[in-house]
Amino acid sequence: MEKEENNGEYIELAELDPDFKSEVMKHEDAKGLNACFACGTCTAGCPIHEIFPEYDPRKLAKMVKLGMREEVLTSPYIWYCTTCHNCEQHCPQNVKFFNILNVLKNMAAKKGYAPNAWVEQTKQIIKTGLVFTTDEALFKKRRSFSLPDLKLDGSKVKKIIKLTGIDKIKAQIKG
Amino acid sequence: MNRYALFLGCTTPTQVIQYELSSRWICKQLGIELVDIKDFVCCGINQTNLNLEAGLLLATMNLALAEKRGLDILTLCAACTGHLAEAVEKLKDQDTRERINSKLETIDLKYEGKTKVKHISRVLYEDIGIDRIKEKIKIDLSNLRIAPHYGCHYLKPESAFNGFDDPDNPKTLHKLISATGAFPVQYETLNLCCGGKSFPVSNKIAMSLVRKKLDNLISKKIDFLVVQCQTCYLMYSNQQNVINRKLGRNYNIPVLLYPQLLGIAMGGDLIHDLGIHLNGISMDYFLKKLEINKKRS
Numbered sequence: 001m002e003k004e005e006n007n008g009e010y011i012e013l014a015e016l017d018p019d020f021k022s023e024v025m026k027h028e029d030a031k032g033l034n035a036c037f038a039c040g041t042c043t044a045g046c047p048i049h050e051i052f053p054e055y056d057p058r059k060l061a062k063m064v065k066l067g068m069r070e071e072v073l074t075s076p077y078i079w080y081c082t083t084c085h086n087c088e089q090h091c092p093q094n095v096k097f098f099n100i101l102n103v104l105k106n107m108a109a110k111k112g113y114a115p116n117a118w119v120e121q122t123k124q125i126i127k128t129g130l131v132f133t134t135d136e137a138l139f140k141k142r143r144s145f146s147l148p149d150l151k152l153d154g155s156k157v158k159k160i161i162k163l164t165g166i167d168k169i170k171a172q173i174k175g
Numbered sequence: 176m177n178r179y180a181l182f183l184g185c186t187t188p189t190q191v192i193q194y195e196l197s198s199r200w201i202c203k204q205l206g207i208e209l210v211d212i213k214d215f216v217c218c219g220i221n222q223t224n225l226n227l228e229a230g231l232l233l234a235t236m237n238l239a240l241a242e243k244r245g246l247d248i249l250t251l252c253a254a255c256t257g258h259l260a261e262a263v264e265k266l267k268d269q270d271t272r273e274r275i276n277s278k279l280e281t282i283d284l285k286y287e288g289k290t291k292v293k294h295i296s297r298v299l300y301e302d303i304g305i306d307r308i309k310e311k312i313k314i315d316l317s318n319l320r321i322a323p324h325y326g327c328h329y330l331k332p333e334s335a336f337n338g339f340d341d342p343d344n345p346k347t348l349h350k351l352i353s354a355t356g357a358f359p360v361q362y363e364t365l366n367l368c369c370g371g372k373s374f375p376v377s378n379k380i381a382m383s384l385v386r387k388k389l390d391n392l393i394s395k396k397i398d399f400l401v402v403q404c405q406t407c408y409l410m411y412s413n414q415q416n417v418i419n420r421k422l423g424r425n426y427n428i429p430v431l432l433y434p435q436l437l438g439i440a441m442g443g444d445l446i447h448d449l450g451i452h453l454n455g456i457s458m459d460y461f462l463k464k465l466e467i468n469k470k471r472s
Contacts, residue, residue, distance in 0.1 A: 028271075029227060047368050051383040079224070079376045082384065083254075084368035085331035089342055098332070102223050109225040117375035118224045121217075125233075129216035130185040138189060145196050145450065150188055151213040156282045160236065163278045166226040 016067035029099035036061045036095045042087035055080045057087045057097050073108040079115050109169050119171040128152040177302045179249035180241040181209040185217050187251050191405035193450030197434040200448040205303050214240050220258035234262035235275045239284040248292045253404035257328025259292040260335035296403045300347050308354040313442035319357040322397045323348040326404035327368050355440035364391040371406035385414050389426045403433045429456040
């Protein structure tokens with residue numbers, strides 16, 4: 001029989017990765033995922049979903065459980081979360097979707113799908129300890145209000161952060 | 176005497192110094208001693224996106240720096256508050272603490288779980304108390320209608336805040352606003368997130384969140400929106416101007432940081448003590464508001 005064309009209307013069972021879920025759940029922050037019965041309370045209370053329906057916590061949780069590794073980790077939507085914690089705040093099953101999403105983002109980042117904004121912030125804290133660049137005008141302004149000078153030294157951050165491997169993460173190349 | 180290590184975070188001391196200025200001023204008036212620790216670094220919340228361990232490690236580095244001096248931490252930023260308080264919770268687990276401390280050893284730091292974290296508004300509410308704040312009020316603001324905005328990480332994750340306030344029906348900022356004499360206005364999108372953490376990745380989505388709250392506030396006849404986080408401030412104040420400019424809208428909702436509001440009521444100098452002129456609100460508008468109050472009081 002000839003293979004039907006799949007325009008994203010159904011899931012190819014053969015392309016699912018049954019190890020994905022257990023890999024995610026191995027992480028302390030994501031171990032409650034099995035309790036999710038897809039009631040959708042997370043999605044209903046999500047402010048991002050309300051204005052951008054493609055971002056859907058319930059759907060993402062289901063996709064992880066089904067083993068849709070590629071679809072989840074390459075999805076640009078997982079980065080849209082505004083970290084309001086509503087999803088976990090209201091979950092009747094005490095599933096920490098917010099934490100699960102962090103685990104997913106960490107996995108995606110390792111694969112090279114991290115947005116540039118977060119990678120740049122890491123580079124910045126290694127330089128100055130803070131996520132922003134500063135200049136002489138700011139120092140002047142601070143002094144004019146008798147506010148203390150900022151130290152701006154990232155050397156200690158650099159020493160310890162290397163131990164986590166975050167400095168090796170590269171931003172996704174667009175295009 | 177209340178004594179805390181002041182945790183400025185990244186954004187306040189570089190982009191919203193009026194929050195730092197007014198916080199230092201009101202703390203001085205209320206007998207809260209703030210200790211500057213120059214070695215403090217980014218709290219690590221945004222690093223959790225890329226690497227949870229790095230995010231926890233940075234948080235613990237800061238906790239350890241305060242603990243070394245025997246101090247609890249007072250935060251200004253809601254996100255730093257939530258992230259550091261969550262770290263305190265996570266580090267109650269001995270294995271986690273040992274794992275993180277083994278990394279901190281390389282810079283001679285160790286966290287033993289003593290240092291705790293409180294947002295400035297929580298310190299005002301719990302350590303000083305509404306009654307003592309009321310005693311310090313010199314200027315009548317009873318004619319001002321204020322919309323409070325709490326900031327998500329001020330109370331979430333809930334597990335990190337020991338039932339301090341109810342994230343779904345919060346009251347503490349309302350009470351702190353009432354303490355100044357002003358009237359806290361209830362509105363539908365009270366708990367809506369400012370979108371600040373989406374902004375670096377998708378500013379379109381973040382701006383939609385900002386507009387939703389501003390649209391709701393238009394009909395509420397408020398004098399000010401009052402926030403207690405510099406990121407919420409930047410979203411509702413600076414981005415309000417960007418939306419007006421780029422989308423041809425005409426929002427006119429002035430934003431204050433809570434210590435500025437309290438500072439005004441306590442008789443602080445609007446410019447030197449509270450930095451109101453840095454808020455992008457016309458001083459004429461501002462003085463007119465206060466003048467109206469004076470006349471009616």
